[in-house]
Amino acid sequence: MAPHDGIDQLPQLPAAPSSPAESIDEKKVFEKRLSSDSSIGHKVEQGSAYDDDDVQYVNGEPVITSGRDVSRYLIDVRDDGDPALTFRSLFLGTVFAGLGAALCQIYLFKPVQMSVSTVFLLLLIYSVGIAWAKYLPRKELVEGTRFARLAGVIDFINPGEFRIKEHVISSLIASTAAYGSTAVMNFAVQRLYYETNVEATTAVLATFSTACFGYGLVGLLRPLTVYPSEMVYWANLPTVSIFQALHFDTKENHKRLKFFWTAFTGMFCFEVFPSYIFPLLNGINVVCLSTQHVGSAAQDVITNLFGGTNGNEGLGFLSISLDWQYIGSTFVSLPLVQQVNSWIGYGLCYVIIMAIYYSNGWNSKMFPMLSTSLYSQNGTRYDQKAVFGDTFSLNQTALDIVGLPALTGSNAYANLTANLAIGGLIAHCLFFWTPYVYDSFKQARTKTQPDPHWQVLNKNYKEVPWWWYIILLVLAFFAGLIVVFKGQTTLPWWAYIISLLLGAFITPFSTLLYARMGNGIATNQLMKMVAGAVNPGKPVANLYFSMWSHDVVSTSIGLASDLKMGQYLKIPPRAMFLTQIWGTLLGALINYVVMVSVVDAQREILLDPHGTNVWSGQEVQSLNSAAVTWSLAKQLYGPHGPYIWIPLGLLFGMIPTAFQWAISKRWPVIGGIRVDSVILPIIYMYSAWMSAGSNSTILSSFLVGLVSQLWLRRYHPGWFKKYNYILGGALDGGAQVMIFILSFAVFGASGVPKPFPAWAGNPVQGNVDYCNGNGALD
Template structure:
């Protein structure tokens, strides 16, 4: 937009490449040196800028809002399915490039006036440029990051079978996201302007933007990046018709179960969905990337750490504990996200939850049973405890000195003008007034209190709970932001927030999950916003344009996530209830089922009746100590044997946290994810480095996009009309291992299972 939000007035003869030969000179008139202290940044991010290149244009708004809406819709749509897929902004980043170029060639250059304002902008200010592309991608990021608070709407309607005011649900989604925006504004001076807070993951994006905008000739006998993306996308689109419609069982097939059809033990070992997954395979990209993300985008050393942790956990710890009946494990399925009573039956929540107050009925609980969970689920929580402690310990040992050094230099640097990038931004563009962020923060806190105190106190969380959650988010945003900005590791607060409110305010499931989203998710949103601000900092995007795009993108994305969720919850019959869904229906909501059971564990029953001597699992608290000490021997041996670089690649937080996605993830997801990841990021990376560098990430984006497009097409043309595919053995979304969910304790009864 001409003359507004820090953008220079657009002109039609600017170069298409952002990094034109602009002369950034110092006071003496000579060329300014790149004084960025981080070598990786010096090698990746150019110091030049052309402030006359328009950024917040008509094309930015159109393609940005469309990308944001599409990604928000797709991610929420897939979130309810058997194999959810996370569509990242990389797909939009690649797709919008030819669309932007096409708009630049076809739209008229005539200026238009923004309705109800005096602002004018040209529909076509010239060639599609990189600054527009960056802002569109940041728009798309808002749609790709997810809205965790939507899960509260889902569990209330689909699992607790209660009504919820749609306006209350929408405001909950909006306020949790926008609170993060307020925290980002408070700490941007330290986490964005400082050259020592360098956000390593952003350098990948910078490299990709430069690669996409550099003029590319089709190599002899090969394809351009865009051509390769389209070929992969079409192939993925075509193939996904098989696992999505004709043969869903191909997503997880167990050889062991097909051979030993009457053995509970064999099916527990062989089932990829409900057992240890020995001999199970899945020929579906959604199986590979559905829960763990694309293996093509995960570094090889991280894949090895995750697989080592997975094998130790799944094939040593779990079998030993299960077959020794630790915590009465044989009374329940080996892997399940459900909650159970002592008799091995599904925990009857109606016996312990007062329907009028929606709080724990102490008398009912004492007359019924303590709450139990499956062996895998038990140790998943243990690993969550250990991972949180290990992340802090690992960062302190391996990166503590660097973080302290970076922070000391940050405070010193901010007294001056910063590095070349900060000086360039301050010189060329108007900054965002701090009161803009303060206004957002204060208004969102007030609106959050209104959301929880109003609407009949639908979320059970009182005003002081909102303020306590905000205090936790405020306290942790800066230190965890420093860790993330310098090490690319982000410790989570979900366990801490659940513990705190679970002890302070037990027996209230919705208060627990609401506190978690305000205390934990607002912090993660803040760090996502700050990371995008740093990307704009590197790419020389006008700060006020960044502010407007992120603000608009957050509102649009959270609204679209909520609308998609509400639409599916009110139109798909028996959504999330696998026992009532027809064969072939994908609407099993594995992630939301875990969220629901977590609300029972932490909210209804509470940690005081789960993880103390009053409950079944007090020993799990030792996992905090285990996690705290686990990185110490790795750090010691890395210092003792510095020439053995592989020791430093042992990452205990990653290893200990390798299986915390189970459930809802299953063992077959890990098997296939690991196999594909090792092949591409170790074998192909070493043997065919040039091909990997050119095509690896584009291959991942093409596979994601093809699956997404066909799944949407199938839903609207067939599944929405209850046409779920031909009725045959392969239509089931299960892996034909019905006995894998059976208990093995004597006398325990379960539907479809033999009584031992």
């Protein structure tokens, strides 16, 4: 993708007729509002990026296509200058950080990996904040009385109206705590597979180290990954739209707010059905329902292809899901170019995984078609404790007796595509986006960044000095060093330094892709490869090496996304700095406590390669499998190993992108499609997307993306601009509030589960979608 051509580079569909006058009037109205808003007294400098006249209009409304369009037309440039960092905002953020972190940790043990919706958190905070402002005493109550001296204290506790910046600060503290961390999942791996209970102090220090090192890098990379308009972080848009709808008092926002609460309430009430009472709604598949009496061999094939509601059941082909908790607003938010690339990957995934299994690639038929667990060569669960013992180091004699571990064909393929995607990511950034990188840092140095939101923020508030971030990097480094020397990591200090350097190298590439496309590439496979090379025979050391290197990348992306939200909503940068550090510390502690609770309560299910439709250990299984196999890198991935093609994928992922770049220089457009709009690393990643977990949501996600990003955005841009992101956020919020209640009430997050009584929509035996092959009824 060319650096300055915008995000959505797919061929433009023809616009509905609109008169030239409509387009000109719309543009003049916007520019007038942008250049001078007398109600708030802020002026925004006009940059060259706003002199273009290349925006497509339908019925007088601009079609939101690129990041520049988002900044110009979707997000209000308004800044009321209200206070951000108050006692109220810190208190509410701290309280709800506990809720966000708890939900995040619960979702890490689900069959579909979902993030905690910021919308869910901001709504709860908004409700409490409004009640706080309304019902607690205000300083006006004592002014002019003998208690006037208490006015300052009362104003400190209740400064009046609960306004947008206080709301944003509270929500970002909670959402920062809700990011989750590979560090905490590593401790879960040690607890489940190595019977090691990591101390809370070690856990908090390790999590603080990875998160704050990532945040330090984000601060240094701000000119590249936050300031420019094209760095959208598309998943933020529902949240930003809701913040402005809740607090900007206009007639249009009242309509949007009413629409929001209607959709939120509807989804809250509905979600109890697919998630608890009627789980068949999570994966309705006509083929499964109509083939109940076929032979067992045919039923196995049908389950592998069409089944997908239970964890690791099948590929979920043609299943329709009505369970929004697993669909999510992602596909309402992601740009069309990203979604089309992912759809290509999905199509390849169905074909390739079935082909690998039924051709017996990597000896696949000895194991389940989908699983992230480790197996012995005879198909039983691998006895890793016998091989690595209590010292977490390789016992060669035991390895000779037990034999090498084996991966399922789907897991091996997922590892291969992960390396292909990493290689493609690096190549795509270097070949297609290098000019953009140069321009971004030049604009930061000369303070000529044309993004209107950055201009307001830069004019009205002090930026965080560079040395603040450098100090944070130093503190994070020493916190990690303490863990290395005092914790049960088996990781040498020099390997710890290598892991941080590797994470720092990958962070800019991953953040660039995530900011522009809305999702990134899982780079932890590269980290585990390097870990296996520097720490052979030490799976726990491999866990910690990949934790520091990969968590630096993942937390950098999350924190950069929050900084962008702060830019859109005009939050003072120094308040953002303190907010994110505080949220990180809270999340480290709470994530650890919830992890211990879930692991202890659901231990056997988490160790089971299949799990259930409620709980799944696929995340910890995957982490452990990768750590064990890469600690045996020479035997498994060496020249004579069964998985030699997996590490070579890193190189092979770069080569096609190099050819693509060369072709784009000669033929920028082929068949009406821009060559640089084909994002190969995204295609690689999604071509193995269904290698584990519950897959019944794919078709529903595809349909949501088509309706939102193709039909509404192209043909109804007015409705899209006003309501699209509001709707996505409302549905997320309603579903996640209900899931939080159900997790502790009936799903057994902290004790014994209470399943709903069996009936046709909730079968007591077999898979929920009635695809009952693969031993479901054994």
